[in-house]
Amino acid sequence: MATTSIHPIRVTEAKSIQYIMNPDKAAYVTRYGCWGNAAEISDEFSKLRSMGRNTGSVLSYHIIQSFAPNEATAEQVHQAGLMLCDKLLQGKYQYVLTTHTDKDHIHNHIIFCKTNMENYKTFGTLMDTKRNPAWKKIRQISDGVCKEMGLSVVAYGEIGNGVSHYEWTKQQQGLSWKEKLRYELDCIIQRSNTFEDFLEKCRLNGIEAVYKPEKTISLKFRMQGQQRYARAKTLGYYYLPENIQRRIKQFSSHRKMILDRDKFDNRGLQYWADIQNMKNVAQMINLLESYNIHSTSELKPTTMTVMARRGMITQSIENLDKKINTLSEQIELVRQFQRSKPYHDKYKSLSAWKQKGYAKKNTPVLEMYKSVGSRLKLLYPDGKFPSEAMLDRQRQALYEEREKLYEEYRYLKKEYADLDKVSQTIDDYLEGLRNEPEHKRKKGELE
Known part of the structure; x- marks a missing residue:
């Protein structure tokens, strides 16, 4: 459901805080356990870190929580961010939460000090283990908060990695044709015995698959209603011809769980x-x-x-x-x-x-x-x-x-x-x- 991301801040902490507190972007700002401007907040973080037991390179952490366009007001989004902070940080970490409204999708920025105010241990030590990583906790908590508030959540993160704004918006509505194409191809791959069988099943399912191994663009697809082809390469690594063949072999080797009673x-x-x-x-x-x-x-x-x-x-x-x-x-x-x-x-x-x-x-x-x-x-x-x-x-x-x-x-x-x-x-x-x-x-x- 909700797309959340977290990454460590190792340098320019004050600049990061200054960015998220920019009044041209931030409609709401909440500070917890700290006060003042970006430089003063960073200084407060630094004082707490100096009391800690770990002097590693991480200074603080930055969480981004994004929502689909027109799905919630800035006030609702900020409230969701506060609930995420309460459930994740439990009042034990200094943080600043801001809600940005400068883009089509309203989103929260949360920067919090790595040091726990109660025991001075680090967030990484307490909350970000290999078995139970922080990103997983954050995703689960954010999903729960959004369900509790009845909010829809961006499923694909902020715009990036070559996705157009139009396509990104369609993804929020579950209408991205590339996502649908990938899903349909995955379903066909699961039920194909050979690569030739895969190409035939594409045709039977209304997907035009053009395979010319001697060409630079060796494989491309087009669904019904689409004017342009999608090259296998643009769909991603898993849809290159050699990887489709590998995946078909993997699926065909799996044991079928449902028994045929008529045998x-x-x-x-x-x-x-x-x-x-x-x-x-x-x-x-x-x-x-x-x-x-x-x-x-x-x-x-x-x-x-x-x-x-x-x-x-x-x-x-x-x-x-x-x-x-x-x-x-x-x-x-x-x-x-x-x-x-x-x-x-x-x-x-x-x-x-x-x-x-x-x-x-x-x-x-x-x-x-x-x-x-x-x-x-x-x-x-x-x-x-x-x-x-x-x-x-x-x-x-x-x-x-x-x-x-x-x-x-x-x-x-x-x-x-x-x-x-x-x-x-x-x-x-x-x-x-x-x-x-x-x-x-x-x-x-x-x-």
Whole structure:
């Protein structure tokens, strides 16, 4: 349901607080355990942290809670944010909550100090463990708050990752054609035996699938009523031809949970099959309940939401990987620069007639200094190159952020697999019930 996100603040805490308190954006502001402007609040946070037992790099945390356009007033959204803070932070953490109304979707920003006011332990130690991560708690609490208030919640987060504003708005209404296409393709993949069977089933289900492996755009799809094709690549990693084939193999290897009672000639075995099928369906209903889904009508939209969120996380991880690679390249440049700088400094300190001999003897390392220095100046035109330690800290922060995303991705992957299993089992069970009268007529059991 509700999309919430949390990320740690390691630097520029005061600037982050100043941003969320911007009067041009914030319609409501609530402070808890702190007062004053952004600089004063950050100073209050700092004083509390100094009393804590952990001096790690995290200063505070930033939560964003977003709502669909026109679904709630700013006052209601702010109230939802207060309830989220009360249930999550339980009055033990300093925070500032602001409600922004500068975009179509009203959203809350919450920045809270990492240090608990009662025992001076950190939020990460108490509330953000590997087994029970903070993002999961926040999502569950926010979902509960919104249900309690009768509010609809943005299911796909704020605009980003290449989603147009129009499409994002349609996602809130459950009408995004790309999301529907992904969902329909997933359903077809689950029930296909081969890739060729998948293409045929697409046609039978009203989806035009064009597969030309020799072309640059090897696979594209178009649903009925759509003018333009959607390339497999734009739909995401899971819809590339090779990954569709891999997923088909995975699904075909899964054991079917619903037994075909008509394969048993003995009436007692048929009765046993019916009992087993009912037990299996009961297990699936319990599985739905564990994900806070109380009816099969909620299954499809929830599955689509999980699928969309998983795709967004995949894209975020890819973006982080690019940033990590960029930082790794810069770290190597700085290392080379630092290794070669003493040779350059020595060269400059020599008299003109000695420089020639020194340069001849140390040509490779002097050329390295010149080349690496030129590349660094392109990145840092002011000539103030960062230290290796600073870049490494930035990279480590990205590693930690990526690991958090991986945790959520693994959870969503399991949730999606479970929901898919439920959907397939219930469909098979209902299909068996629909076919039962026909089987009985064939056997002369009905008049």
